Amino acid sequence: MPKVSLTVNGKPASAEVENRTLLVELLREHLRLTGTHVGCDTSQCGACVVHVNGASVKSCTMLAVQCEGAEVVTIEGLAAPDGTLHPMQEAFREYHALQCGFCTPGMVMSAIDLVQRNPQGLSDREIREGLEGNLCRCTGYHNIVRAIAAAQQVMHGKVKELPRAAE
Amino acid sequence: MYDFAYHRPSSVADAVKLLAADPDAKVMSGGMTLIPTLKQRLARPSAIIDLSGIQDLVGISVSASAVTIKAMTTHAAVASSAEVRKAIPALAEMAAHIGDAQVRNRGTLGGSIANHDPAADYPAAVLALGATVHTNTRRIAADDFFTGMFSTALAADEIVTAVEFPIPEKAAYVKFPNPASRYAMVGVFVAKGPAGVRVAITGAGANGVFRHHAMEEALARNWSPDALEGVGTDQEGLNGDIHASKEYRAHLVGVMAKRAVAKAG
Amino acid sequence: MGFEGIGASVRRREDLRFVSGRGTYTDDINRPGQLYAVILRSPHAHARIRGIDTAAAKAAPGVAAVFTGDEMAADGVGGLPCGWQVKNKDGTPMAEPPHPVLAVGKVRHVGDPVAVVIAETRSRARDAAELISVDYEVLPAVPTLEAAQKPGAPLVHDGVAGNICYDWHLGDKDAVDAAFAKAHKVARLELVNNRLIPNAMEPRAAVGEFDPMSGEYTLYTTSQNPHVIRLLMGAFVLHIPEHKLRVVAPDVGGGFGSKIYHYAEEAIVTWAAGKLKRPVKWTADRAESFMSDAHGRDHVTVAEMALDRDGRFLALRVRTQANMGAYLSTFAPCVPTYLYATLLAGVYTTPAIYAEVKAVFTNSVPVDAYRGAGRPEATFLLERLVDICALEMGMDRVEIRRRNFIPASAFPYQTPVALQYDSGDYTATLDACLKAADWAGFEARRAEAKRRGKLRGIGISTYIEACGIAPSAVVGSLGARAGLYEVANIRVNPTGSITVFTGTHSHGQGHETTFAQLIADQFGVPMSQVEIVHGDTARIPFGMGTYGSRSIAVGGSAMVKAAEKIIAKGKRIAAHLLEASADDIEFKDGKFQVAGTDRAKTLAEVSLAAYVPHNYPIEELEPGLEETAFYDPKNFTYPGGCHICEVEIDPDTGVVEVVNFTAVDDVGRVINPMIVEGQIQGGVAQGIGQALLETCVYDADGQLLSGSMMDYTMPRADDLPNITVGTAITLCTHNPLGVKGCGEVGAIGSPPAVIGAVVDALKDYGVRHLDMPATPHRLWQIINANRPRMAAE
Structure with missing residues (x-):
């Protein structure tokens, strides 16, 4: 079986996989990083989004063997070593942008990529359009949009601390 | 997914060699259509020849008269290219709305046109802009390239290497996405350029992308949305499904075309 | 620490694990030696199975076993039970045809499970499933209400005439007819309530495990109500006594009703784990979810409202056909009846209502409760009809509503539909x-x-x-085969922290937060002192689970009742410690205090005394501070x-x-x-x-x-x-x-x-x-x- 070696969340990782093994299967089944989820089989839902070499991708639509030498970041790799959450994770919590939590890892990973690619800042409408590849069945997206709008202010250095949601 | 052999050649020549040696092998560019197809077990290739290791197939160059995009350039790269935005804004704009952000990060121009999904966006740009498709062996005019749904003029061991888009005077793309899949249910690319006025329709046709000659003639006489008033679209040869009848698609072709002309200015 | 009691928008305590990718959903659970199950499903909506050849699949690499419906039935595995019996107009019971876990003899919808392949990996199992050869005799299908009710339509179940599951009614027909006879105007509306597919983001999954030493089975499953699954599967399907069957519903990625029901795959992996003495995991891919999760809605209705000269509603007449799908899902029969027709008064004073509901079997996925369940169908009908009434009367849409509202002074208000x-x-x-x-x-x-x-x-x-579903005796009289109370067990630990075991289940609702707020409020302790445990039949005494917006109304009330018992006992302990009468002790802000004095014992002091009963009224009271309440709602x-x-x-x-x-x-x-x-x-x-x-x-x-x-x-x-x-x-x-x-x-x-x-x-x-x-x-x-x-x- 082919062996794939890559960096996951800053640490070297390798596994023997089949050629048909998907990146998400490598992460979940071989590396036991089960924070990345599978919600569909048609590349629609985005629960499996991770970053590969700095870009968000659907890990259900990429072969593990394509990731030889790649830098992969998953939801488990976002927080600082001391446990401090990424501003996007913190914003999702602060703005109640999740309910069942299943879409959340992919949603957070997509949102980070979206914000990073748009240093000029995004309107609510642009955030909604930017989430085209991620489905959430619980929240109606209202609070996800608010969370991303707040997180981008921190990520772009506009504010030091995440604006608090109203009580 | 059925298992397969996997090759990641580092040159086009090696890729072609692998392809020629194995008639059941399939070329993979971004994999955005191929991998879902494999997951559903709708295809059973003996081998996957992954072009992502070929550095030579990535890049954008712009001359005074054309934008040339190499086949493995991602939609995201095209969308964010300042040069493309300047030379053919409609092309960058179209690339910025293919699929979703994750598809754009992986999906490529070469993969899109070689696959010729009837609901893909790129074929409309290639056809409307009168582009030239470069392969490892030859150059193919857009009008000769798309031969039917999921079908192109590419030979079995031929690989798209780049597409050369002549810079138009005006161009725009407007699409009506399928509400569920967000693929183009109707996409219209209009262009006025060195090759005259060209209108390409994607999403609607049962045989893939096609040129709308009646609209081209009308726009050649008078480049304005009004010129398209009353220019109908033959429903024969259009797709009908649970999301849109042939009649509705034909109607949307007209609406999207007018909007595209208005957008092109 | 800010205000965190009732009324505070406390941030959810479950979110840290969810935003960190550390939730534990069923498919995240991997047991040592685990095998993978893949279900072969019917590609036909209706077909007779002439034969199934599994030999090639059994011989395929990595395959541990292949089972068919006949084999499971031969092993004594029962069909999936229905939890609600609706009666026909004439008092006879509804048609209740068998619902085998794997098809026996016939398949009745696309996606009907036909065989299961269990192998070392999911891919191997899927490879082998393609080697099963099923000899189908394809039969004409009746996938829709219309097709299934045509004269001479093919029968989904032999012996269920006309594909009618039941023909039910509610209300006073004569009073309605009389009101229509004297109506100033009649507004009429025909409508369809479209069929929906729930699509919780987490696909269903199940992991079965068997311990040959203890004879105990464990099922991890994507369920809204693990105790109900244990009861149904243990008692009716696999005949495993409840003390040998543990059902765990860990983090669940949304339900919306679709994860209430007992599904075939839960029984299959549990049974197969016992057969193979190895854990067996099944996870739906989304395509399977579409064709195997219970669907929602799917009604066709004719409704008429009789109005007087002033636009007041005199009577409502409703005729509904409801699609049950190919089999009765766990609670399907109650959805278009007791969760639907009983809501037809809405917020209005309509004095007479008569509803008839015909439930129909079709060659489609079973239909059951989906978010709202019956009530969205009733509301859509009624509110659309009210708009039509406004049109007919030439009245403003708001005004006609106001005119017919049940006034705030009229509560409690008895509707004509129960x-x-x-x-x-x-x-x-x-x-x-x-x-x-x-x-x-x-x-x-x-x-x-x-x-x-x-x-x-x-x-x-x-x-x-x-x-807040629902009073057990009431629903029992209407055909429910279960009680619908809820259970809370509150354990005040020796040092005064509190663990709450609830029979409700959180799959997005934030119970770990809301219930902790509630308990903190009841006991006057910080939320950090409270832990909420749910989703495990081995830890929680019992429970009916979460659906019908019942968790706070029924589960929360059970917690209040259990808390009251704790406080009553605590008062007696405190009275002993403080040498006062229990009647003089009041509990406030986390303290048991002798009324009118500053003499008090904290909850922690009382609980320590309860667990270290050295100075304790041992003749009158048992040690410990733990209470359970079963709360059955009154309405x-x-x-x-x-x-x-x-x-x-x-x-x-x-x-x-x-x-x-x-x-x-x-x-x-x-x-x-x-x-x-x-x-x-x-x-x-x-x-x-x-x-x-x-x-x-x-x-x-x-x-x-x-x-x-x-x-x-x-x-x-x-x-x-x-x-x-x-x-x-x-x-x-x-x-x-x-x-x-x-x-x-x-x-x-x-x-x-x-x-x-x-x-x-x-x-x-x-x-x-x-x-x-x-x-x-x-x-x-x-x-x-x-x-x-x-x-x-």
Whole structure:
């Protein structure tokens, strides 16, 4: 079986996989990083989004063997070593942008990529359009949009601390 | 997914060699259509020849008269290219709305046109802009390239290497996405350029992308949305499904075309 | 620490693990030596199975076993039971045909499970499943209500004549007929309530495990109610005694009803784990979810309202056909009956109501409760009919509602369809919503939109629902085969921290937070001292689970009752420690205090004394401080409110944009406003989804055309507006917290508001009503068909 070696969340990782093994299967089944989820089989839902070499991708639509030498970041790799959450994770919590939590890892990973690619800042409408590849069945997206709008202010250095949601 | 052999050649020549040696092998560019197809077990290739290791197939160059995009350039790269935005804004704009952000990060121009999904966006740009498709062996005019749904003029061991888009005077793309899949249910690319006025329709046709000659003639006489008033679209040869009848698609072709002309200015 | 008691928007404590990717969903669980199950499903909607050849699959690499329905039946595995029996008009019981876990003899819908392959990896199992050869004799299919009821239609189940499951009614037919005879006007409406596919983001999954040493089975499953699964599967399907069967529902990624039911795959992996003495995991891919999760809605209805000269409702007559699918899912029969027809009074004083419901078997996926379950169907019918009444009478839509509201002074209010509403103030929620949505300013916005070439419309819905399901004796008399109480066990640990074991299950609702707030409030301790445990039959005494917006109303009430018992016992312990009479002890702010003095013992001191009973009234009291309460509600709860939707339609394409959505709901006392708002927003999103986007489509052969997210339109972020939520509450009068529930109001109240808005936008096009979903294609067809007429005018 082919062996794939890559960096996951800053640490070297390798596994023997089949050629048909998907990146998400490598992460979940071989590396036991089960924070990345599978919600569909048609590349629609985005629960499996991770970053590969700095870009968000659907890990259900990429072969593990394509990731030889790649830098992969998953939801488990976002927080600082001391446990401090990424501003996007913190914003999702602060703005109640999740309910069942299943879409959340992919949603957070997509949102980070979206914000990073748009240093000029995004309107609510642009955030909604930017989430085209991620489905959430619980929240109606209202609070996800608010969370991303707040997180981008921190990520772009506009504010030091995440604006608090109203009580 | 059925298992397969996997090759990641580092040159086009090696890729072609692998392809020629194995008639059941399939070329993979971004994999955005191929991998879902494999997951559903709708295809059973003996081998996957992954072009992502070929550095030579990535890049954008712009001359005074054309934008040339190499086949493995991602939609995201095209969308964010300042040069493309300047030379053919409609092309960058179209690339910025293919699929979703994750598809754009992986999906490529070469993969899109070689696959010729009837609901893909790129074929409309290639056809409307009168582009030239470069392969490892030859150059193919857009009008000769798309031969039917999921079908192109590419030979079995031929690989798209780049597409050369002549810079138009005006161009725009407007699409009506399928509400569920967000693929183009109707996409219209209009262009006025060195090759005259060209209108390409994607999403609607049962045989893939096609040129709308009646609209081209009308726009050649008078480049304005009004010129398209009353220019109908033959429903024969259009797709009908649970999301849109042939009649509705034909109607949307007209609406999207007018909007595209208005957008092109 | 800020205020964190009842009424505080405390941030959710479950979120740290979810935003960190550290949740534990069923598919995240991997047991040593685990095998993988793949289910072979029927590609046909209706076919006789002439034979199944599994030899090649059994011989395939990595395959541990292949089982068919005949083999499971031969091993004594029973069919999936139905938990509710509805009776026909003549008192005879409904038709209840067998529902085998794997098909026996016949398949009855696309996706019907036929065989299971168990192998070392999922891919191997899938490879082998393709080697199974099934000899099908394809039969004509009846996938829809219409097809199944045609004279001479093929029978889904031999022996179920006319494919009729039951023909049921409710209400006073004679009184209704009499009222219609003297009506000033009759408003009539035929409508379809579109079939939906739930699509919780987490696909269903199950892991079965067997310990040959103890003979104990464990099932990890994506369930909203693990105890119910244990009861049904243990007692009826696998015949495993409950003490040898543990069911764990860990983190569950959304349910919306679809994860209430006992599904075949749960039984299959548990049974197979026992056969193979190895854990067996099954995880649905999304395509399987589409064809195996219970679907929702699917009604065809004719409704008529009799009105007097002043627009007052005199009587309502409703005839509904409800699609059950191919088999009866766990609670399917009650959805179009007791969760539907009982709601037909709505918020109105309609004095006479008669409803007839015919439930029909078809060659489609079983239909059961989906968010709202029966109540969205009732609300859509009623609110659409009220709009038609306004049209017929030439009255304003708001005015006709006001005129027919049950007044706030009339509670408790007995409806003619069995329910007694305890509280509400419909004028208050209406007025608050009209104001919040700026109803009065709408015509200016319509005119402005018209200048931009857009057709703008506004719609309103004033609704009620019955939730907090439900008084056991009442539902028992109506055919339920279970009680619907809830259970809480509260353990005050020796050092004073509190562990609460609840029979409800959280799959997005935030129970770990809301219930901790509630308990912290009851005991006057910080939330950090409270832990909520749910989802494991080995840890929790019992429970009926989470659905029907019942968790706070029934589960929360059980917690209050258990807390009362703890406090009563604590008072006696404190009295002993303080050498006072128990009657003189009051419990306040976490302290047991002798009234009128400063002598007090903290909860921690009392609990320590209870667990280290050296100085303790041991003759009168047992040591320890742990109590259990089973709370059986006295009545349903009745949340209600008003939803207003504003849309703009692009007449060139038919595209609808929801530009404003405002909800003002009465959900009773609010424990955590942030969570309540989130629940309502999520419900509204599903309601907008039903109204504009989602629908399940079968072709004439019973093939599922909307069988993936490529064809079933899931609401995305850019399909939806910001959703403005407010509350205007009245308290529930019969539970200790005054709570009503908030999980379903959004999905119940919103669809008629959305469709009302679309109809209003198209009023110049001769549109009176539109069925859901109002897709661009359909709207364009309407606009296009009326264009010549519009041009002529």
